[in-house]
Amino acid sequence: MSLPKARPEPPQTAASPASPTAPAASAAGGEGELQPPQHWTAQPLPEDDDADSTLGDDAASSTASISSSILQYRTINGRTYHSDKGNSQYWAPNDDAQNETLDIQHHVFTLAREGKLYSAPLPDKIEKVVDIGTGTGIWAIDFGNAHPNAQVTGTDLSPVQPSWVPPNVHFQIDDFSQEWTFAEGSVDFTALLKQAYKTLKPGGWVETFDFNGYFESDNGTLTNSMALAQWGIIFRKGAEKLGSTASFTVVRDKLQRKALEASGFVNIQEEALKIPSSGWPKDPKLQEVGRYSRAAITNDVDGSVGLLAGQLGYSVDDVKVYAAHLRRELRSNKVHGYYRGSVVWAQKPSAP
Template identity: 45%
Template sequence: MSGTADIVARPFGDEDVDFNDVESSTASISSSVLEYRAIQGRTFHSARHPTDYFTPNDGQQQQSVDLTHHYLTVLLDGKLYLAPIPEDVKNVIDIGTGTGIWAIDFADEHPEAQVIGTDLSPMQPTWIPPNMKFEVDDATVLPWTYTPDSFDFVHVRYLFGAISDWTALFKEAYRVLRPGTGWIQDCEIDVRFRSDDGTTEGVAAMEKWSELFELSGRKTGASFTVVADDLQRRSLEEAGFVDVQVRTFKVPVGGWPLDPKLAEVGRLVHATLENDLEGYTLLLWHNVLNWPAEEYRPFLADLRKALRNRKYHGYYVLRYAFGRKPEA
């Protein structure tokens, strides 16, 4: 395990109370893909799409996606992955690529590789490295359209709340990876607040946030507790992968840690949330759980206040899991 020791908070002062120092077919894109759903001023994936993903696909949420990529890169000391793939990797696919930022960075780092990024919506940039492309596709629609034994690396990140059968997803990755040398890596996070010193216990807004995700996962069947339930490891092994390894991290929320790197990660996590608390919660609150609409805005206000308070030493638990496809 990595990064799971208690995180030491730097000394707290009065100036910290209001902490705020942050800021399908793969062949073509049909018109139906662009028919986004509008919910309370936010746009979500196409109403005709079989997957009802919980976050928006608009510009505000895309900013949070890019901030997420940045804090994960800082967490890994500048690395884009942990799986022991060879430097001369040839064919790579990024499932659920979002804005495509990971795929673009990987393509830049590996100019000899061919990189594909897939997502539900065509929200990626048009200026991309010459060795990559984006495709609109839904990884939950099985089987995948890709040729068996054709990829060297399948990258998956932050699909919590979107997958009802992780073993089925990983079996498709297994099918398209090369025997013996093909690797898969999945990174997921449990967004329920935790603390080593008990400071997040009894904070109503933080507990409401955690309850929102836990109950939504139970209702939809797409778990938000992938990490806590050890679904990554178990599902990779059930899909047939070998040499499965996991690395677990505590990801602070806010710049309260004494450790400079963790403080930077925490500030970026805070910025990610502050940028779009609504985007992470709107659909779940109103459309999945049908909680009282009049309580939603006060909840967001209370949560922002709690996030800015360095008295609360909250963190999330994040886990990387990776495995290799054995020889046939």
């Protein structure tokens, strides 16, 4: 899931949901026992059945005025990661394979939201928007095209955004876990959303979209020993080993609403998403969401889990074997998995 990249969206932005309806039962929600690397090499790969082809751009380009230190990426097992400037503990690579995954994820979330880019009741003449954790910049570009009179700024750890963008869109390097480089009151969670509160103009909106970094099932088709269930456990335990403060349970723990309340926002509203892990739903729209979801998950498994799995004793070859099991599980459509997302938006009180 990014998948599970825990990435809050910005002041005056972000997302809405349409979700499969199902009872709230959970399966191996990232809390089970970690399987050792030998678990995957000791068992044969399951047979392919009902195999769907995965979806298979150049996302990387340049961003103006970048210091050379930003471009000094770290290389681990042949994959590039953010430079040591800012949050060098971020778990995902910043190369073309992972950037393609981010763009597929964007399509998944847009489909799940029935085409909407955001849910907050933004004014018709919106002036400034910031997309925090913009990734490849695809959301900021789509928003800029839809709102040509708004000035849209996307921020991220790496300059992987394209240079050919709408004239009202620009990008800058910024680590949202540290102090922002924006001036107070200009465009203008708990620390992140307190910064958002400080930066927003009175009456401005903030919208965050996040999702759990693990999968669930309501009918017992997902068990702890399966690769899809182990995904969340690898993320959680690997992040702990890395010493990262990243949370892959933002939605489960309702951290978005709690942080917004603690930061002083009002008019807090939220929508819930349940995104299928593959094309198993009977509903045609959810099938389409699930197929793209599977494409996002399987597009770059090595990049998505490689760094964290490495903290748990996985070799590069171990990760590849694990990835093969994961892809086979998802292609079979027998595992009725999904992950939860949440869109929460709120307003900074208007000036008295």
